Amino acid sequence: MRYLPLTHEDRQQMLSVIGAESVEDLFRDVPADALLSDPVALPGTQGEMAVEQAFRAFAAGNVSPSSAPSFLGGGAYRHHIPATVDHLIQRGEFLTAYTPYQPEVAQGTLQYLFEFQTQVALLTGMDVANASMYDGATSCAEAVMMATRTRKRRRVVISGGLHPHYRETSVTYGKYTDLDIHALPADWQDSEDAGAAIDGETACVVVQYPDFFGRVRDYTALADACHAAGALLVVVVTEVVSLGLLKPPGEMGADIVAGEGQSLGNAASFGGPTVGLMAVRGSFLRQMPGRLAGQTVDVDGRRGFVLTLSTREQHIRREKATSNICTNSGLCALAFTIHLTLLGEQGLVRLAELNHANAVELADRLAAVPGVDVLNDTFFNELTVRLPKPAAGVVDAMAERGVLGGIPVSRLYPDNPDLRNLLLVAATELNSSDDMDALVATLTEALS
Amino acid sequence: MMDRAMMDREGTFTGNRGLEKEEPLIFEQGSPGKTAVDLPEPPASKNRLGGLERRAPIGLPGLSEPEVVRHYLRLSQKNYGIDTGFYPLGSCTMKHNPRINEKVARLPGLGDLHPLQPVSTVQGALELIDTCAHWLKVLTGMPAVTMNPAAGAHGELVGLMTIRAALEDRGDARKRVLVPESAHGTNPATAAMCGYAVQSIPADDRGRVDLAILRERLDSDVAAVMVTNPNTCGLFENDVQEIAKATHEAGAFFYCDGANFNALVGRVRPGDLGIDCMHLNLHKTFSTPHGGGGPGSGPVVLSEALAPYAPVPYVVHGPDGATLVEKPDDSDGKPFGRIKGFHGQFGMFVRALSYMMSLGSDGLRDVSGDAVLSANYILARLQDTFRVPFPAPCMHEVLFSDRTLKGTGVTTLDMAKALLDEGFHPMTVYFPLVVNGAMLVEPTETESKESIDSFVDTMKHLAERAAAGDVKFFHDSPYLTPRRRLDETTAARNPILRWHPPSLDHAAE
Numbered sequence: 001m002r003y004l005p006l007t008h009e010d011r012q013q014m015l016s017v018i019g020a021e022s023v024e025d026l027f028r029d030v031p032a033d034a035l036l037s038d039p040v041a042l043p044g045t046q047g048e049m050a051v052e053q054a055f056r057a058f059a060a061g062n063v064s065p066s067s068a069p070s071f072l073g074g075g076a077y078r079h080h081i082p083a084t085v086d087h088l089i090q091r092g093e094f095l096t097a098y099t100p101y102q103p104e105v106a107q108g109t110l111q112y113l114f115e116f117q118t119q120v121a122l123l124t125g126m127d128v129a130n131a132s133m134y135d136g137a138t139s140c141a142e143a144v145m146m147a148t149r150t151r152k153r154r155r156v157v158i159s160g161g162l163h164p165h166y167r168e169t170s171v172t173y174g175k176y177t178d179l180d181i182h183a184l185p186a187d188w189q190d191s192e193d194a195g196a197a198i199d200g201e202t203a204c205v206v207v208q209y210p211d212f213f214g215r216v217r218d219y220t221a222l223a224d225a226c227h228a229a230g231a232l233l234v235v236v237v238t239e240v241v242s243l244g245l246l247k248p249p250g251e252m253g254a255d256i257v258a259g260e261g262q263s264l265g266n267a268a269s270f271g272g273p274t275v276g277l278m279a280v281r282g283s284f285l286r287q288m289p290g291r292l293a294g295q296t297v298d299v300d301g302r303r304g305f306v307l308t309l310s311t312r313e314q315h316i317r318r319e320k321a322t323s324n325i326c327t328n329s330g331l332c333a334l335a336f337t338i339h340l341t342l343l344g345e346q347g348l349v350r351l352a353e354l355n356h357a358n359a360v361e362l363a364d365r366l367a368a369v370p371g372v373d374v375l376n377d378t379f380f381n382e383l384t385v386r387l388p389k390p391a392a393g394v395v396d397a398m399a400e401r402g403v404l405g406g407i408p409v410s411r412l413y414p415d416n417p418d419l420r421n422l423l424l425v426a427a428t429e430l431n432s433s434d435d436m437d438a439l440v441a442t443l444t445e446a447l448s
Numbered sequence: 449m450m451d452r453a454m455m456d457r458e459g460t461f462t463g464n465r466g467l468e469k470e471e472p473l474i475f476e477q478g479s480p481g482k483t484a485v486d487l488p489e490p491p492a493s494k495n496r497l498g499g500l501e502r503r504a505p506i507g508l509p510g511l512s513e514p515e516v517v518r519h520y521l522r523l524s525q526k527n528y529g530i531d532t533g534f535y536p537l538g539s540c541t542m543k544h545n546p547r548i549n550e551k552v553a554r555l556p557g558l559g560d561l562h563p564l565q566p567v568s569t570v571q572g573a574l575e576l577i578d579t580c581a582h583w584l585k586v587l588t589g590m591p592a593v594t595m596n597p598a599a600g601a602h603g604e605l606v607g608l609m610t611i612r613a614a615l616e617d618r619g620d621a622r623k624r625v626l627v628p629e630s631a632h633g634t635n636p637a638t639a640a641m642c643g644y645a646v647q648s649i650p651a652d653d654r655g656r657v658d659l660a661i662l663r664e665r666l667d668s669d670v671a672a673v674m675v676t677n678p679n680t681c682g683l684f685e686n687d688v689q690e691i692a693k694a695t696h697e698a699g700a701f702f703y704c705d706g707a708n709f710n711a712l713v714g715r716v717r718p719g720d721l722g723i724d725c726m727h728l729n730l731h732k733t734f735s736t737p738h739g740g741g742g743p744g745s746g747p748v749v750l751s752e753a754l755a756p757y758a759p760v761p762y763v764v765h766g767p768d769g770a771t772l773v774e775k776p777d778d779s780d781g782k783p784f785g786r787i788k789g790f791h792g793q794f795g796m797f798v799r800a801l802s803y804m805m806s807l808g809s810d811g812l813r814d815v816s817g818d819a820v821l822s823a824n825y826i827l828a829r830l831q832d833t834f835r836v837p838f839p840a841p842c843m844h845e846v847l848f849s850d851r852t853l854k855g856t857g858v859t860t861l862d863m864a865k866a867l868l869d870e871g872f873h874p875m876t877v878y879f880p881l882v883v884n885g886a887m888l889v890e891p892t893e894t895e896s897k898e899s900i901d902s903f904v905d906t907m908k909h910l911a912e913r914a915a916a917g918d919v920k921f922f923h924d925s926p927y928l929t930p931r932r933r934l935d936e937t938t939a940a941r942n943p944i945l946r947w948h949p950p951s952l953d954h955a956a957e
Contacts, residue, residue, distance in 0.1 A: 005895065005897075005899075006893070014822070018827075018841075023820065026841045027684075027716070027841075028841065029841065029843075030684055030712075034717070036717065039810045039812075040717070042808065042809040043805065044810050045807060046805055046806055055552035055555060055576075057572070059558045060572060061571045061573070062558070062569060062570050064561070065562050076563050076564070082484070086554070088521070091521065092532070093525065093526075093528070093529045093532060094740055095545060095550075095737045096535075096545050096737060097740045098537060101537070102868065104932060105526075105930070106740075107523070107931050108525070108527035108740075111523055114473070114945075115474050115475070115947070118475065118947045128945045134788060135598065137789035138787070163789070165790065168786040169787055173641075176609060177641065177643050217498075217500075218498070245497065246497065246500050247500045247501065267554075267795075268561060268562050270570070270573050271792070272743075272745075272788070272792055273742075273795050285943070292945055294944055295944040296936065297935055297938070298933060299932045302463075302931060304934045305934075308936065308939040313633075315634075319640040323637070323641070324637035324638040325599075325602075326600065326632075328742045330738075330741035330742040330743070331737065334739070341516050341519070342511075343484070344480070344509060345505060345507070346480065346482070347487065350485075350490070351487060354490045356497070357493050359496075363496070404562065411564060414777075415777065
């Protein structure tokens, strides 16, 4: 087998040095009745050609968004990834290294994490960022845990503009640590007053920017209301490209920013793996979960980087750690940071402008379709429209005509009949006018 | 004429050492006007941002494409990976990462799928998840699996939440989780995140869970016993079936940490040992890349009793093909909730399945066989040089203590640093905590005999050098790495966690 270097002769020699008769001898601590004498009932070894063909067959069973007009967002966005990103992250020294426990031979990983932390802090307008979380939803849940720990309060207010998966993940995390999570109803009509839900027991309010329905809202007043009550404001960002154009959450008074970084450098990959972002005000640094790369010097006085403040972490603090997180999203963070380095200030701003301009065109085109109402006054690259009939059936009908026409809001809110006719649509730099023609045509047809 | 020693002393003008180049931060390079991505001019339109435009520059540097390529290539050259050489980091299973896995994960129709496409357009993906799940269930001998967790520690959390949900459903709230003292730190941290008190179980003199003490502490307040098997001393818990029996008699669940499943794959099914729940690290046993610390993937296999409580989403088969159960209300069971966005680390399922299909049932049996053989071979060759605290055989990794270094002035850490100069990544050091100066060596099945022999010979050589009293040599190691020993104390005391423009005077964050 191509992955196994030991030959039959090697094995015999090694057994004789060990003084064992056979490999099976080495498994003698395993209870005899649990030791299998034959391979399990699964197919046998295959060559690379056969394996590749099998996966091409799996792929053929799907509709690839790269070859169909696609307008899906909802927390995962299709952007153009420069070829350089994928080439560089597959350098074996990046791909096949692990957590930089030996910093003398991991300066590559540590330096890019330091650069990543700086980029995330700059984008969000916060003081410090960590070296990544699993994804946006778990980062949000960890932010909630962190806020309740820091404030020593149990109550959490979750906006009805937060992505339902983020809300559900936070509720799950909070369920077993006795948090009192007050989730506001789906705010599709833009009528929410999250500030009114704050009381003296509230640890934090969680909002999304732009929110799940695509709206861009100013949270400055909400931040003030939080702080007046001794609570923290957690701002979630699921489309990080938006921060190329929008005022950063830090400027609005956010205390913790929890985000999803997939949009930069990472393909949607059916939802995972992606890269969770977390950035905080400096005073919360020691309450932050996850790894941190820090700058220092070596014995020769040269600048270098190490993992630091690990006394927060599980391998030192065990049950008193700030989180159980260990492995995070190193390689996805690398893809993020390379893409953002390629873009630079000018490229990111341009990318964000393109996304927004395409979304403006999309909004105008959809508003002209009979029976379709655009609900958003504001948006970045995603918006919600109301259809004259349930969106799920319309999306299926469009899919049959080869257009991935958006996300029926009911997929994420199946129990709320008010939302049945709502469709969430996103446009990125990859959506051409031709794509929009196809969307408008199939939508018109599906509604007629 | 200048000799090598003089060059080492004086260094170069640039600080570079031939192929090894000094590389500044991206923030110290380029200029704001440059970019490596040429994008079209956006069409003019009235913006709909509601007056929330960014007013100040972000502060990102601008570099051209060749500059970016060089930056990351040079950084990569300061890293040690499995592709570089022997990487026997115990309990991390640093095995070869086949590139076919990377290729298939990027195929159009897999890598680019959106998680919320209509299920009719992702039948191949759902079939792939189901096939990966099937392999994992057969290999572990367990009836169910949840594919959602994002990494091993996340899998532990999901496992314990499943257990808690099952206990609460039978009106049997319990308060404690028993964890052996040799466990990974994630085990007690996870139990605490799930709202449990943690009670430690000591190891006996064989390096195994002390069964008598475990039995003593098992009462009607214990929710679960978490055991890593093989344990972090590299030993098979030979009382595992008794542990399972005692745990079940106390009405508790038996959680197995599957971080070390590489020792068992294809030969032992944890389901035959009486476990209720176990996470698998796809980035360990199933060769998905470690990536400098992730992404991982930590599916959790479950017993019949726990399966109904597994989180959403999961794949089911209906008359119209495969579909996803995404809401607890749509489930036939009693899912405790959702634990991450979307449907798990799909890209990792692709890679792990590609690995499993490549090896097949016969090849996977050879994986555990060769992994255990290689570890025992290292044990046999080094047992006269380093103290082996627990009798052979070991499983896929071998534990040494620092006893033979006592009195030399050379520590386990010094050995690790000296190995760096010799071109090896060190073993795991100072873990587990049950022996002094632990050195945990995990060769994996993807090392050749020549590679293992070279490591063993080097370890013997370094031990002799330590015994000969060459303390200064060790304390100053490493000499030849891109950086030498780094000041971790100052890094923690005065944390600098991001770059700041030089004009601004920033104190510690």
